[in-house]
Structure formats: C-alpha cells, structure tokens
Amino acid sequence: MQIRFENLLWAGMALLLSIAGLIAGRLIRHLDRISHTDSVTGLWNRRCFYLRLAEEEARACRRKTPLCIAMIDIDNFKVINDTYGHIAGDLVLSELAAIFKNNVRTSDIVTRWGGDEFAIIFCGISLQEAYAVMERIRHEVEARFRSSYGLAISAGVISPESDQAVKDLLLTADRALYKAKTQKNVVVALVDFS
Template sequence: MGALVMKSLQNASLDATDIVDNLLTVGIVVVDRRFTVIMWNRFMELNSNLRAEDILGKNLFDVFPELNRNWLEKKIRSCLVLRSASFSSWQQRPYLFRFKASNMLSLETDHMYQDAAIFPVRDAAGLVEGACIAIHDVTELAEAKRLLDLSLDQALDLEESNRRDALTGLFNRKFFDEQISQEVVTARRHNRPLALAMIDIDHFKTINDTYGHVAGDRVLRALATLLNNMLRGSDYLCRYGGEEFGLILPQISPEHAGILLERLRKAVENADTLLDDGVTVVKLTISVGVMPLREGVAPGTMVRMADELLYASKQAGRNCVSLYKPEVAPVPTESR
C-alpha cells in the first residue's frame, strides 16, 4: 500500500518525501535491512525530541534500547521476508515508542497510546529494501474507552448495590420479588422443580431488647453468613425484611428442600453467635416454611403460602421446618 501511495504522489509531480517528512498526525520511521534509520519524520522529531539529523544513519535499537527488540525485530524481519504488512493495536501493546501523551485531556496516562503498522518499502525495481513503521496516536480513543469502561464498572457496581441488603450483604427484597417471578417462569418453561423457603429468627425482639440493636445487627450478619455458606451457588438467600429471610431454591425436589432446610435449622441451633463485646454468646433458632412450586400457583401466592407454613412452625413451638403437603393442612416436619 505504501508503494502505491508513493507512486501516485510521484505521478502527480509532488514531492512525496517532503509530505511524509512533515506529517504531524502520523509517525513515519523507515529502516533498512540492518535496522538503520533512513527516514524520521516531523511527528517522530516532535514526540521523541530527536531531530532527524541526530538519528539518520544510526541503528534504531541503539538509539532506543528500551524498545522491545525481540518483538519488533521479528515483526520487521517478517515484513521483509513475507513482503506483507503487519499491524499492532494499542489494546494488544499500548505503545511501540514510549512517548508522552500529546493530548492535554489525557490526564490519566503518562504515555501515548499507539497503533502501529509495519509494511515493506521497495526500491525502483520493486525489491524490498526496508520496512516502514507507521505510528498513529490513539490516546484519545484509549482514554475514551477507559472512561467508558469505568462508567460501565460504576453502573454495574450501582446495579449490584441496588440488589444487596446493606447490613447483611445478602440480596434484598426488591431482588427477591424479581427473582422469584423469573425462577417460576424458568421452572415452568423447562419443567424443573423449584422450592421457596421463608426463614424467621425466633424471639429476635427479645435479643434486641436484651442486648441492643447493635447486637441484633450482629446476629443478622452472623446468621446470613452461616446460611449462605451452606448453600449451592445457584441458590438465592435474600433478606426479606427485619429478621425474615427468603430462600429461593431452583432445581430441587420438595423432599430435598426439606432435608436442606432441616440441615440449616440444626446448624443454626448448634451455632454460638459471639457479640461484639467478645464475651457474650447468643444462641439462635429459626422457624421455616417450605413451599414447592405447584401447578397454577403464582409467585406471589407461593410466597404467601411459604409464609403461612412459617407461621405454622411458629405455632408449633418454633425451631422447626414446615413443609407443604397438598393432602393435608401444613404441619411441621419436626419441632422442639
């Protein structure tokens, strides 16, 4: 491509060398087969602080020892042997020559981002005698992409924070309401089982009244961590409100859901929750209602029925799990 441009310029009776020499938007470096510099245009002079007469006739790698010689030498030799161009994007390699960023708006970087093209230079007989390295300053583009990526990361962080409960780090009520609806649709579309559990800390008001709300917050965080560490990656534990939690369990049978929740109940019962004073230990229990997805049951109804099962556990003496049974009224599976 470079030879064609040069030829067209010559046919137009223009001094192509002078035009290339004085380009301010593209850096042009031409080296021969021994990597001796035979062209160093105005762009290169301004950004390297080296005048052409100070580098012409010298080995490129001697003048710029910081260049990645192994990589660039292979690129140039490949260009000379294969007689074809090669390209390097700033996303693959931020720069070839370490120049200072020329754009005053580029306040977050100390170097110029560059795209580079290397193509063969032919003599009048068409023989490849050297290689031309074209440097394009793409700092503005790189900075724009950086700002875009930063904005995207901030948007994702904001979206994530909007889905999380600030105290426990669990998913919040808004996420729960959206996710249970989505999981019901997915389960029905693919004919997969789904279960929902509502979990409540027993006598939580007594804990708050006895030890204070700071202790109550500590208990909520400790319970959230304990339960979350016992769940699958596909499960969704959410803080539903106050001391109540919602647990969405995709692809699990009613029987296995009951087994899992009984395991969680026992783990809570056996755990010691140490308060922030480092001395006081609080014992917790939970009451649970488990509702599987049933034909014709809407997400809201599923939540309501799980809550009714939770209430059944409370009525049965707390510290137990109540499972939905279609043939009878909901009763606790175990109680104490």
C-alpha cells in the same frame, strides 16, 4: 507536523473515552449490585428475590424441574437487639446469613427478606430435599445460638403449583412460616411426604 499532532490528539481522546467507558461500566455494575444486596448481611435483598424468582420459575417451567421456597424467621430476635444492642444484632444476622449460604448450593438464592426474616429459592430440588436442607440449617442455628442467645429459627417450605401467581405463592409461603412460628424452632412444609 500538524497531521501528527491531530492524530495524537484523536488517539488521546479515544483513549480517554475508552477509560471513561470502563469506569462508567464498572460504576453501573457496582450500583446494580448494591441496589440488589442487603448492606448488613451481604445477601441478595427482597428486590432481587422478586427478579430471581421470576427467572427461576420460568427456568423450572422450561426444564420441568422442581422449585421450592423457604421463608425463615428468627425466633426471639428482638431480645438480641433489646439486650445486646443493634450492632450485636447485625453481627448475629451476618452469622446467620453465613450459615444459610454455607448450607445451600451456589445455584440456590438466599435473600434477606427484611428485619429478621430471610427467604431461600431452591432450584431443581424436591420439597422433601428442601425440607431436609432447612432442617439441617435449623439444627446448625440451634447448636450455634440456642445456649448463647436463646435463638432458633422457624421456617415454612413450599413447592409452588406450576400456574400459581407470585402473590399467591408468597401468601402460601407466609402461611407455612406462620404455622412454624406458632410452634417455634421448627420447619413446616405444606405437603405430606408419605
């Protein structure tokens, strides 16, 4: 009798440890996911952008495939928060995030850079193709928000040099975005397609 009780006790402890391990594993995955996502839009956040950019740069280098980055700014977004409130602003950000996600491939990485800025890593497509995707997104945003909120987006698209440091890459992308923001409602690529 004593041996059966000890066996049951050990089996019960093993079961409890297994359950605790499953719960801990789920908790760790949950914490990892929420530490890399934006709470308003559900998109990846800037921390995740840096991690994924390093991965995608290495993959593009190994496979000798193109990689492009788009930096996006919402034109006149402050007016939404000032006129309609921050809850309305959050809803607009969520709708914009959905437009971005619905217009890219699942292999592309859409992130909320911060505030009213977003970034997209386009994997395996040329600068011209990334530019075309951003133009399509720009037109959809304009059609959806221009008349109701007066919103549009400006975007800068770049294709990094193979040996370009991340800091320099982001400065180049930011320069393309700045050029677009001076005109508003436009997509700027830093290379001529002709």
